[in-house]
Amino acid sequence: MTRCVLCPNPASEAHHFVTRARGGTLTVPLCCRCHREIHRGNRTVIYLLTYWLRTRGYDTDIKYIVGKIYDPDA
Numbered sequence: 001m002t003r004c005v006l007c008p009n010p011a012s013e014a015h016h017f018v019t020r021a022r023g024g025t026l027t028v029p030l031c032c033r034c035h036r037e038i039h040r041g042n043r044t045v046i047y048l049l050t051y052w053l054r055t056r057g058y059d060t061d062i063k064y065i066v067g068k069i070y071d072p073d074a
Helices: 032-040 043-055 062-070
Strands: 013-016 027-030
Touching (some): 027 043
Antiparallel strands (some): 013 027
16 A cells, blocks of 8 residues: 555545646645645645655745645636
């Protein structure tokens, strides 16, 4: 079973880094708790996800990510 990329729990959901509506295809496996915290705007969890993506070579901008969570139409 795949593990959540942010904690040792089993991953039960896939988080789209860029929303599907905006053409996003990159997903990361998360447990329901971490996924919920990202969508609630928990900055600690968002920073952890950003770090995980950066260590795998993805170009991430934390200001962009946090901005999209708080203002999806920006």
